[in-house]
Amino acid sequence: MSFSIHPLLDNGFKKGDSNKSGGKLYCHCKSNRIEVTLGSDTAFNHACGCSKCWKPKGALFSIVGVVPVDKVSVTANSNKLHVIDTSAAIQRHACKDCGVHMYGRIEVDHAFKGLDFVHSELSDEKGWQEPQFAAFVSSIIEQGFEPEKMGDVRKKFQGLGLETFDCLNPTLMDLLAAHTAKTAAPKAKL
Numbered sequence: 001m002s003f004s005i006h007p008l009l010d011n012g013f014k015k016g017d018s019n020k021s022g023g024k025l026y027c028h029c030k031s032n033r034i035e036v037t038l039g040s041d042t043a044f045n046h047a048c049g050c051s052k053c054w055k056p057k058g059a060l061f062s063i064v065g066v067v068p069v070d071k072v073s074v075t076a077n078s079n080k081l082h083v084i085d086t087s088a089a090i091q092r093h094a095c096k097d098c099g100v101h102m103y104g105r106i107e108v109d110h111a112f113k114g115l116d117f118v119h120s121e122l123s124d125e126k127g128w129q130e131p132q133f134a135a136f137v138s139s140i141i142e143q144g145f146e147p148e149k150m151g152d153v154r155k156k157f158q159g160l161g162l163e164t165f166d167c168l169n170p171t172l173m174d175l176l177a178a179h180t181a182k183t184a185a186p187k188a189k190l
């Protein structure tokens with residue numbers, strides 16, 4: 001295949017360990033690495049094709065999941081963190097030197113507020129929750145991927161047992177919509 005969806009997915013992946021209770025994430029700097037300590041495994045871990053999520057070099061997709069904010073702490077070199085786009089819903093805190101995103105936090109009113117977005121591949125340990133689905137798949141076209149090859153990309157995910165979506169999966173889309181319904185002006189019930 002002439003593309004890599006992600007180095008940890010290209011050749012298949014193992015299921016995570018259901019007893020996994022967290023671990024440490026490190027940025028890619030050779031020295032003075034930023035260390036983030038997670039007090040739990042991720043939930044909703046998934047491949048994301050959007051342009052905003054951090055991906056390893058050469059990969060078409062990011063792998064990203066969520067953990068409760070109170071389970072996330074920066075335990076070394078926090079001075080190297082900066083928010084890459086302060087106008088985004090997800091405030092992605094990245095290393096100023098190597099560019100790796102350490103955690104993404106939502107400060108505005110949002111269905112996912114209270115959950116931080118993290119990349120468990122930044123850990124040296126195994127056993128993290130395996131990806132559950134692929135999101136924002138068509139978004140890779142916006143970053144230059146040839147539309148003609150999208151069938152191959154979707155087939156690759158299907159072969160791995162991962163459903164593909166062009167936004168988030170139905171569970172997460174329903175949560176977003178329910179939040180919108182709750183916060184929008186009252187409407188007649190359907």
Ligand SMILES: N[C@@H](CCC(=O)N[C@@H](CS)C(=O)NCC(=O)O)C(=O)O
Binds near residue numbers: 049050051089142
């Ligand atoms: N097609 C767009 C999609 C961007 C997008 O909506 N990303 C999703 C998935 S990470 C999101 O929730 N973004 C909120 C944010 O980045 O603040 C792109 O690739 O840039």
Ligand SMILES: [Zn+2]
Binds near residue numbers: 027
């Ligand atoms: Zn770094």
Ligand SMILES: [Zn+2]
Binds near residue numbers: 052053
């Ligand atoms: Zn994304």
